[in-house]
Amino acid sequence: MSTVAGTTGATGAGRGGPPEDVEASVADAPDTPHAPDAPRAKAPEKSGPTPLRLLLARVRPHRGVLIRAGLLSLAGSAAGLAMPLMAKYAVDAFAADRSPVAPLVALTALVLAGACLSAYGRYLMARTGEGVVLRARDQLVGRIMRLKVPAVDRLTPGDLQSRVTSDTTLLRTVLSSGLVESFNSVLMLLGTVAFMAYMDLTLLGVTLVVIVGIGAVTALLMPRIQRAQLRAQESVGAMGAALDRVLQAFRTVKASGAEERETAAVAEAARHAHDRGVSVAKWSSVSDVTMMMSIQLAFLAVLGVGGARVASGSLEISSLIAFLLYLFYLMGPIGGLVEGWTGLQSGLAAVRRIDEVESLPGEPVGRPGSVPGEGTPLRVAFRDVTFGYGDERAPAHKGVTFEVATGGMVALVGPSGAGKSTVFSLLERFYDHDGGTITVGGRDIRDWPLTELRGSIAYVEQDAPVLAGTLRENLLFAAPDAPEERLAEAVARTRLDTLVARLPDGLDTAVGHRGVTLSGGERQRIAIARALLRRPRLLLLDEVTSQLDAVNEQALRDVILELAAQTTVLVIAHRLSTVRHADRIVVLEEGRVRTAGTHEELIASDDLYRELATTQLAAATDQPV
Numbered sequence: 001m002s003t004v005a006g007t008t009g010a011t012g013a014g015r016g017g018p019p020e021d022v023e024a025s026v027a028d029a030p031d032t033p034h035a036p037d038a039p040r041a042k043a044p045e046k047s048g049p050t051p052l053r054l055l056l057a058r059v060r061p062h063r064g065v066l067i068r069a070g071l072l073s074l075a076g077s078a079a080g081l082a083m084p085l086m087a088k089y090a091v092d093a094f095a096a097d098r099s100p101v102a103p104l105v106a107l108t109a110l111v112l113a114g115a116c117l118s119a120y121g122r123y124l125m126a127r128t129g130e131g132v133v134l135r136a137r138d139q140l141v142g143r144i145m146r147l148k149v150p151a152v153d154r155l156t157p158g159d160l161q162s163r164v165t166s167d168t169t170l171l172r173t174v175l176s177s178g179l180v181e182s183f184n185s186v187l188m189l190l191g192t193v194a195f196m197a198y199m200d201l202t203l204l205g206v207t208l209v210v211i212v213g214i215g216a217v218t219a220l221l222m223p224r225i226q227r228a229q230l231r232a233q234e235s236v237g238a239m240g241a242a243l244d245r246v247l248q249a250f251r252t253v254k255a256s257g258a259e260e261r262e263t264a265a266v267a268e269a270a271r272h273a274h275d276r277g278v279s280v281a282k283w284s285s286v287s288d289v290t291m292m293m294s295i296q297l298a299f300l301a302v303l304g305v306g307g308a309r310v311a312s313g314s315l316e317i318s319s320l321i322a323f324l325l326y327l328f329y330l331m332g333p334i335g336g337l338v339e340g341w342t343g344l345q346s347g348l349a350a351v352r353r354i355d356e357v358e359s360l361p362g363e364p365v366g367r368p369g370s371v372p373g374e375g376t377p378l379r380v381a382f383r384d385v386t387f388g389y390g391d392e393r394a395p396a397h398k399g400v401t402f403e404v405a406t407g408g409m410v411a412l413v414g415p416s417g418a419g420k421s422t423v424f425s426l427l428e429r430f431y432d433h434d435g436g437t438i439t440v441g442g443r444d445i446r447d448w449p450l451t452e453l454r455g456s457i458a459y460v461e462q463d464a465p466v467l468a469g470t471l472r473e474n475l476l477f478a479a480p481d482a483p484e485e486r487l488a489e490a491v492a493r494t495r496l497d498t499l500v501a502r503l504p505d506g507l508d509t510a511v512g513h514r515g516v517t518l519s520g521g522e523r524q525r526i527a528i529a530r531a532l533l534r535r536p537r538l539l540l541l542d543e544v545t546s547q548l549d550a551v552n553e554q555a556l557r558d559v560i561l562e563l564a565a566q567t568t569v570l571v572i573a574h575r576l577s578t579v580r581h582a583d584r585i586v587v588l589e590e591g592r593v594r595t596a597g598t599h600e601e602l603i604a605s606d607d608l609y610r611e612l613a614t615t616q617l618a619a620a621t622d623q624p625v
Contacts, residue, residue, distance in 0.1 A: 020076035038053040051348040069124035075119030084325035129172035149430035158244030162237035167350040182340030189333040230349040232276035239269040296490025365517040377406040398591040409564040414588035458536035464527035466515025472507040541571040
């Protein structure tokens with residue numbers, strides 16, 4: 001049997017300071033899952049490496065392939081550099097009445113060779129970009145899976161999805177156009193200028209005066225483009241969060257007749273993203289047009305000065321033609337630099353947003369796929385435990401003290417906000433307590449490796465979440481290696497056999513997103529069966545019979561009582577039928593243990609419990625007190 005030591009109105013101060021592994025940002029976590037959602041906050045900005053250093057760190061593992069791809073692209077572009085010179089030789093051949101076959105053949109060979117080299121280089125670059133995106137997504141998803149619960153609570157699923165999808169995709173863009181192409185564009189720009197100097201230094205001086213002057217104006221636009229790009233990506237994430245909010249409560253939205261309001265809210269977020277995108281387009285267009293205008297103005301200046309020199313006989317017409325071809329050839333490298341700079345700003349903004357997630361506090365990485373622990377039931381003890389969620393509300397626990405011996409069933413009851421669900425969150429180490437001590441199995445909870453601790457506990461949540469997939473996958477989610485006979489036993493004990501028989505493909509039937517094809521009671525029974533398959537040493541049940549009819553509730557209650565003979569069961573209960581059968585009952589009030597005892601003892605001795613039993617608990621079951 002289970003015994004519980006409780007303190008009435010315990011106010012003992014928490015012993016010890018905050019745990020060393022709790023980040024400051026954990027203090028910003030919202031309240032328990034039963035509390036209203038707290039306002040979402042942005043991920044904290046991390047002072048550390050610059051976005052450029054972070055981007056280069058992601059590119060570094062692929063530098064060998066990128067160098068080869070860059071050299072191939074550079075060779076292809078370099079072949080194009082010789083084309084105006086070959087054109088000059090062809091014009092000279094025509095003028096001297098010589099055969100132009102040799103320069104034309106050379107010109108054709110350069111075109112073909114440059115195209116082949118550039119195509120292969122771009123393929124390598126694109127393939128490497130996909131590899132960078134895949135690696136970034138793998139790392140980011142792995143990091144998200146290992147984030148602490150308070151860190152995830154401060155973000156929205158839609159924004160996290162945006163960072164995994166659209167932000168990582170931008171890494172491919174910045175890799176190709178932002179880094180390699182920009183580097184190649186610089187080299188090609190220098191090579192083109194060298195050939196132009198070979199053609200005529202005077203015309204080169206005229207060209208540089210025009211281009212450098214307008215280029216300085218373009219450089220002033222780049223900070224605006226960077227800021228606009230970051231805001232645009234943030235607004236896309238906000239739009240995803242707004243849409244995710246609706247989809248997560250799709251039936252509630254329809255039942256409340258709120259389609260138009262929610263459509264307007266998502267549309268407003270979309271318009272905001274549109275406005276930010278237009279801002280990026282505006283400044284990028286101004287930058288592009290400014291650089292292209294510089295080439296056109298340079299063409300006019302060179303045509304005027306060069307035409308005068310041809311007329312005076314100081315410059316050959318073929319040299320002027322070649323120079324003008326090189327001038328137009330400048331459009332490629334200059335356009336590549338502008339595009340590369342814009343892409344680089346997008347990539348830096350994406351890296352910053354990705355790093356915001358990776359800088360959030362995470363849990364220690366354990367062995368993947370660790371086997372759920374089996375063994376003797378676990379003893380649980382809370383000693384002067386204090387804990388707060390870090391907002392303006394009162395602490396959730398203000399010196400909670402109680403003990404649960406191995407085996408048996410203990411119920412936690414109390415008004416809403418008394419701290420019941422917080423007990424479960426602390427036992428699962430979703431949060432770390434601020435003071436006092438929590439021991440599980442006689443060992444301080446912080447000394448347990450997380451995989452071992454959670455592998456020894458089964459937690460059935462109140463809303464009993466069901467994942468998209470088959471019924472079998474959901475049942476085996478916590479114990480994927482459970483044999484078929486154990487699965488059949490769990491199905492029978494939770495009365496899911498009738499559901500399995502009704503489904504077209506039995507256990508292999510898809511249950512829909514969040515189990516939309518199932519009733520609330522069926523989802524609760526699936527969650528309990530999942531816990532049975534885990535064979536836990538400590539079972540945490542949060543309102544597990546709240547959506548069951550009387551027949552299934554009785555059956556599940558019998559299963560829980562059987563489990564209580566094999567493991568330690570800790571249950572949050574609002575139903576009198578569950579409380580009546582508990583070995584001991586712990587009454588929580590305003591973050592403290594008010595009292596503890598059996599149902600009969602508490603009915604006779606405690607006013608709060610008597611009130612709960614005659615209102616909340618009795619109303620849930622229509623049973624006499």
